[in-house]
Amino acid sequence: MAREKKRTKQVGKKKQLTRARAKSKTPKKTKKKVLKKKILASHSRPSSAQPLRNLSQPAKPITAYDVVLHNFDIAAAKLQLSDELKQLIKTPDRELRVELPIIMDDGKLNTLIGYRVQHNNARGPNKGGIRYHPQVDLDEVRALSSLMTWKTAVVDIPFGGAKGGIAVDPGQLSQGELERLTRVFTQKIDCIIGPAEDIPAPDVNTNAQVMSWMMDQYSRRHGHTSAVVTGKPVELGGSAGREEATGRGVCIALREIAKFLKIDLKKTSIAIQGFGNVGSHTARILDEEFGAKVVAVSDVKGGVYNPRGIRFKGAMEHVAETGSVVGLKGAAKISNSELLELKCDVLIPAALGGQLHGKNADHVKAKLIIEAANGPTTYEADEIFAGRKIPVVPDIYANAGGVTVSYFEWAQNLQQFRWDYSRVVAELEKIMTKSFADVMKTAEKHNVTMRIGAYILALDRVAKATKLRGI
Numbered sequence: 001m002a003r004e005k006k007r008t009k010q011v012g013k014k015k016q017l018t019r020a021r022a023k024s025k026t027p028k029k030t031k032k033k034v035l036k037k038k039i040l041a042s043h044s045r046p047s048s049a050q051p052l053r054n055l056s057q058p059a060k061p062i063t064a065y066d067v068v069l070h071n072f073d074i075a076a077a078k079l080q081l082s083d084e085l086k087q088l089i090k091t092p093d094r095e096l097r098v099e100l101p102i103i104m105d106d107g108k109l110n111t112l113i114g115y116r117v118q119h120n121n122a123r124g125p126n127k128g129g130i131r132y133h134p135q136v137d138l139d140e141v142r143a144l145s146s147l148m149t150w151k152t153a154v155v156d157i158p159f160g161g162a163k164g165g166i167a168v169d170p171g172q173l174s175q176g177e178l179e180r181l182t183r184v185f186t187q188k189i190d191c192i193i194g195p196a197e198d199i200p201a202p203d204v205n206t207n208a209q210v211m212s213w214m215m216d217q218y219s220r221r222h223g224h225t226s227a228v229v230t231g232k233p234v235e236l237g238g239s240a241g242r243e244e245a246t247g248r249g250v251c252i253a254l255r256e257i258a259k260f261l262k263i264d265l266k267k268t269s270i271a272i273q274g275f276g277n278v279g280s281h282t283a284r285i286l287d288e289e290f291g292a293k294v295v296a297v298s299d300v301k302g303g304v305y306n307p308r309g310i311r312f313k314g315a316m317e318h319v320a321e322t323g324s325v326v327g328l329k330g331a332a333k334i335s336n337s338e339l340l341e342l343k344c345d346v347l348i349p350a351a352l353g354g355q356l357h358g359k360n361a362d363h364v365k366a367k368l369i370i371e372a373a374n375g376p377t378t379y380e381a382d383e384i385f386a387g388r389k390i391p392v393v394p395d396i397y398a399n400a401g402g403v404t405v406s407y408f409e410w411a412q413n414l415q416q417f418r419w420d421y422s423r424v425v426a427e428l429e430k431i432m433t434k435s436f437a438d439v440m441k442t443a444e445k446h447n448v449t450m451r452i453g454a455y456i457l458a459l460d461r462v463a464k465a466t467k468l469r470g471i
């Protein structure tokens with residue numbers, strides 16, 4: 001056994017030497033090709049990472065948190081972090097579960113459950129969205145809060161990571177019920193949020209109106225505090241460009257990887273799952289500014305496909321009239337799972353997590369995936385995409401435009417100063433393009449995929465901040 005280990009070690013060393021030698025002799029042009037191949041395909045796993053599923057055994061469902069921990073473990077092994085530091089950084093700092101009683105319009109009492117998880121604040125106050133969805137549970141909120149820690153570190157803005165949510169279908173609530181629920185939730189988490197503590201923002205099924213109620217409720221106890229939440233309406237101290245920011249960031253991410261892979265965006269067909277805040281702004285910017293062809297879009301009710309292209313304006317008018325993209329004139333009806341497996345160049349999941357998994361990753365026909373949603377790809381799917389040489393631009397970089405402009409909003413609120421739209425867009429451009437280069441450089445240095453490169457970059461920054469502050 002020991003001899004076998006030694007042999008494996010020697011073979012490993014030999015391989016490393018051969019690689020290093022080959023590297024020093026490779027001519028420049030071939031080198032660039034090799035690098036491209038490596039970034040798109042390599043995906044090395046440490047022994048501490050979750051084992052891949054044995055297909056002959058019944059599958060234990062992979063949770064959102066399993067996926068984040070899996071990627072964390074690979075990055076931590078590459079950085080050779082000590083077990084103690086690893087444990088400290090990976091464990092959420094604080095988890096709050098709150099009971100939310102609200103009186104419904106019919107006079108009945110309804111009790112819902114909400115969560116706020118603060119994952120890590122080594123680099124700055126906790127930051128992350130609030131989600132209203134029936135599937136919200138502690139595992140999901142933990143995973144999303146952890147993703148926020150890595151996201152804020154990847155784009156190097158001075159925040160940590162947090163997330164919150166309520167297990168509820170807001171579609172079943174009246175506007176009055178939604179407001180009462182938001183106010184009682186804010187009261188219950190009031191003790192742990194604040195401009196220097198934890199700053200919520202919108203996420204799935206929450207918006208600028210929900211943020212207005214949160215800001216108002218918090219301000220009743222603490223005095224006017226616009227910096228307690230971001231994603232507010234401009235009238236209440238929201239930033240110009242915040243609403244479109246995540247979508248704009250996704251488009252910048254796509255433009256940067258397209259440049260790297262020498263793909264002409266004007267000749268690409270793009271499918272987008274989800275037509276809410278992120279999906280619709282992504283579709284608009286791709287169609288109206290980038291001149292790219294969006295061939296399919298979808299929402300919770302289903303999707304539509306037109307190989308000649310779907311114009312954003314028409315789709316938006318149809319949604320305003322009917323509440324869904326389904327039934328759009330000139331486009332064929334498809335299901336959400338058909339959209340994910342559509343023949344197209346680029347796939348942009350912009351809805352919920354866990355959409356690309358071990359069972360459908362083999363059927364994805366897109367040549368490039370940009371993760372606008374949080375956690376849309378499980379680690380099984382990641383392995384499959386790496387094997388099929390389909391690059392995945394990871395969520396913790398690709399959808400970081402939203403939190404970046406939230407940072408601008410927070411900074412403007414603290415200074416009581418307004419930026420105009422063009423300044424917001426220019427600053428967002430700077431951060432997204434620099435972060436793309438940082439992620440690629442790290443992935444190249446460690447010979448890993450973009451996702452693991454992004455995790456290594458982020459984890460290194462969080463680990464350094466933790467050590468500097470002292471434990």
Ligand code: NAD
Nearest residue numbers: 203204205246274275276277278299300351373374399402
């Ligand atoms: P949203 O509520 O505005 O839109 C969600 C969209 O997904 C809607 O079109 C909805 O119909 C659709 N959808 C819901 N369930 C679906 C299902 N089962 N199948 C297909 N489509 C479904 O939410 P959003 O703010 O656009 O967020 C979308 C994703 O982007 C989430 O994963 C979120 O965490 C992530 N994200 C959002 C922001 C932000 O600034 N809002 C920032 C970063 C990441």
